[in-house]
Amino acid sequence: MQLTNRSKQVSNKEMTLAEKMYLPAIAQGLAITIKHFFQKKPTIQYPEVKRYLGPIFRGHHVLKRDEEGRERCTACGLCSLACPAEAISMVAAERKKGEENLYREEKYAAVYEINMLRCIFCGLCEEACPKQAVYLRHDRFVPVFTERDQVIYGKDRLVEQLDDRYVRTGSEVRATPTEPTLSRSAT
Amino acid sequence: MEDNKPQLFKVTIDNIEVEVEPGTTILQAARKIGGDVAPPAMCYYQPLKGSGGKCRACLVRVAAGSAKDPRPMPKLVASCITPVQDGMVVENTTSQQVLDTRKGIVEFLLINHPLDCPVCDQAGECDLQNFAFKHGMATTRYEEDRRTFDKQDIGPYIQLHMTRCILCYRCVYTADQITQKRVHGVLGRGDAAEISTYIEKAVDNEFSGNVIDVCPVGALTDKTYRFKNRVWFTKPVDAHRDCPTCSGNVTLWYRGDDVIRVTARKNEWNEVTEFICNTCRFEKKKTSDWVIEGPTKISRSSVISVNKYRRDTIKPDFQRKLAASSYTDVDDERDTSQLGIQQLPPERFAQLPHANDPEP
Numbered sequence: 001m002q003l004t005n006r007s008k009q010v011s012n013k014e015m016t017l018a019e020k021m022y023l024p025a026i027a028q029g030l031a032i033t034i035k036h037f038f039q040k041k042p043t044i045q046y047p048e049v050k051r052y053l054g055p056i057f058r059g060h061h062v063l064k065r066d067e068e069g070r071e072r073c074t075a076c077g078l079c080s081l082a083c084p085a086e087a088i089s090m091v092a093a094e095r096k097k098g099e100e101n102l103y104r105e106e107k108y109a110a111v112y113e114i115n116m117l118r119c120i121f122c123g124l125c126e127e128a129c130p131k132q133a134v135y136l137r138h139d140r141f142v143p144v145f146t147e148r149d150q151v152i153y154g155k156d157r158l159v160e161q162l163d164d165r166y167v168r169t170g171s172e173v174r175a176t177p178t179e180p181t182l183s184r185s186a187t
Numbered sequence: 188m189e190d191n192k193p194q195l196f197k198v199t200i201d202n203i204e205v206e207v208e209p210g211t212t213i214l215q216a217a218r219k220i221g222g223d224v225a226p227p228a229m230c231y232y233q234p235l236k237g238s239g240g241k242c243r244a245c246l247v248r249v250a251a252g253s254a255k256d257p258r259p260m261p262k263l264v265a266s267c268i269t270p271v272q273d274g275m276v277v278e279n280t281t282s283q284q285v286l287d288t289r290k291g292i293v294e295f296l297l298i299n300h301p302l303d304c305p306v307c308d309q310a311g312e313c314d315l316q317n318f319a320f321k322h323g324m325a326t327t328r329y330e331e332d333r334r335t336f337d338k339q340d341i342g343p344y345i346q347l348h349m350t351r352c353i354l355c356y357r358c359v360y361t362a363d364q365i366t367q368k369r370v371h372g373v374l375g376r377g378d379a380a381e382i383s384t385y386i387e388k389a390v391d392n393e394f395s396g397n398v399i400d401v402c403p404v405g406a407l408t409d410k411t412y413r414f415k416n417r418v419w420f421t422k423p424v425d426a427h428r429d430c431p432t433c434s435g436n437v438t439l440w441y442r443g444d445d446v447i448r449v450t451a452r453k454n455e456w457n458e459v460t461e462f463i464c465n466t467c468r469f470e471k472k473k474t475s476d477w478v479i480e481g482p483t484k485i486s487r488s489s490v491i492s493v494n495k496y497r498r499d500t501i502k503p504d505f506q507r508k509l510a511a512s513s514y515t516d517v518d519d520e521r522d523t524s525q526l527g528i529q530q531l532p533p534e535r536f537a538q539l540p541h542a543n544d545p546e547p
Contacts, residue, residue: 076305077417078215092414107306107414130305 011075058123058136061114063159064168066104071159075109079125079134087118088125105131112158116142117151137166140154197263199226201281213266213277214245218292218456226279227289227318228275229296229403231267233458238360239267242353243292248285251276264287274449286322286486292322298412299334299378300404301350302327305525309405311418311490314354314457335377342390344398346409349381352406358382358398365394365462382406393432400459410470412448419490423483428476433464438483439474446472452483459505 075092093110231239249260336349359372423441442450467476
């Protein structure tokens with residue numbers, strides 16, 4: 001019975017004397033092993049050494065500040081609307097007098113939470129953001145968590161620190177075709 | 188004997204014939220047909236007497252004036268204030284000229300309108316947003332400074348953002364309808380035109396809150412709802428209560444278990460037919476105040492329906508139309524020579540339902 005037409009004829013012929021000695025085959029095998037001693041090691045010693053993830057990697061979320069250090073997010077809700085996993089939630093608040101150096105728009109996100117168990121790192125929030133406020137860092141992972149209470153990231157872990165600004169390298173990488181550069185202040 | 192029955196006029200709008208009474212406007216006739224045939228309206232508001240004719244969003248082409256005089260009208264006409272005539276032929280979406288003009292109208296309306304939809308509370312249920320999304324361009328060509336005004340509190344409940352106003356006069360007519368004491372509507376001219384004066388006079392009226400619902404943009408907004416939440420995260424529910432001053436039929440907007448906003452009910456053209464009083468709108472924000480009737484019907488294409496799952500939602504046919512327009516027959520010329528080779532033992536192969544079908 002023929003199952004497929006890809007069957008191969010197998011021969012069972014006697015080995016020659018050279019083959020019976022096995023020594024050439026052992027030497028050949030050893031040569032391969034020794035060759036690898038002198039080759040460059042492909043293993044990367046994670047986590048001590050981290051590999052470059054590429055310019056379009058989508059990792060840790062960051063809520064950008066503008067050049068003057070004001071938060072860009074205006075709590076418009078488009079990121080959580082675009083989120084297919086419904087991972088983002090926020091509470092808006094009105095900017096008070098004297099807070100103009102903290103928030104760029106008259107409305108800001110008082111609470112901004114991303115549930116990292118839900119997030120699938122699709123980057124749709126970044127694409128949806130009209131204020132270029134939320135970005136997925138190309139250079140940093142969300143660290144491993146072991147407890148459930150570490151899972152929801154609030155503004156304390158999302159807002160960009162002023163001594164640790166995020167700049168996306170590679171100006172050709174843009175979330176949307178119409179996106180201005182990262183440094184431009186939107187009107 | 189004279190026939191006292193009013194003769195019905197036959198009008199053809201976008202190749203669809205409809206019979207309407209004399210005195211109907213083109214817009215109302217088109218709305219009778221419904222769907223895409225109805226021109227958009229930014230200033231016209233059916234329940235408000237005298238509204239319409241200002242925004243030019245509803246411009247249509249009249250290809251034949253009437254049966255007696257079938258010459259086309261020389262210019263596009265505003266369909267909300269042009270009455271129909273017998274045998275009139277109107278082109279709305281079928282005329283490229285109308286669509287091009289509408290694009291220009293959007294551009295003009297947006298010239299002084301700030302791009303603050305992310306901040307604006309009206310976003311998601313904004314007529315101008317829908318209109319611009321449907322007919323406008325994605326970018327602006329306008330480079331000059333937009334006119335700016337300070338925001339004003341009108342009474343304890345209403346806030347006026349004059350920068351967002353498109354001067355549709357709807358609130359002026361609302362004030363006309365609810366009070367006799369209106370002094371002025373829009374002050375100033377051109378760029379400096381500004382709604383004022385009258386509104387402070389009308390604000391002590393029991394029905395002043397309706398200017399919020401009537402406003403097509405976010406110029407007049409509810410102060411008790413300011414920045415509370417985005418429209419599409421709230422859940423609309425129809426409810427009523429026994430109100431001594433108004434009909435009491437409202438829509439409650441829920442966030443979780445809390446009523447965060449109360450508005451009047453809107454019909455399919457986004458128009459309020461029953462005005463509600465300020466007590467209902469601003470003060471009754473507990474579920475116990477209301478008798479719940481059920482979820483409000485929201486068009487599936489509206490952003491408000493996002494993340495709300497109901498079995499009876501009607502999906503928009505945009506995707507279906509897109510799929511149908513891009514459908515092509517698949518050119519399947521794969522090698523089928525191996526498909527017929529039997530891989531199962533013959534006794535099991537014979538049990539398969541398709542075993543006796545002819546070879547492909």
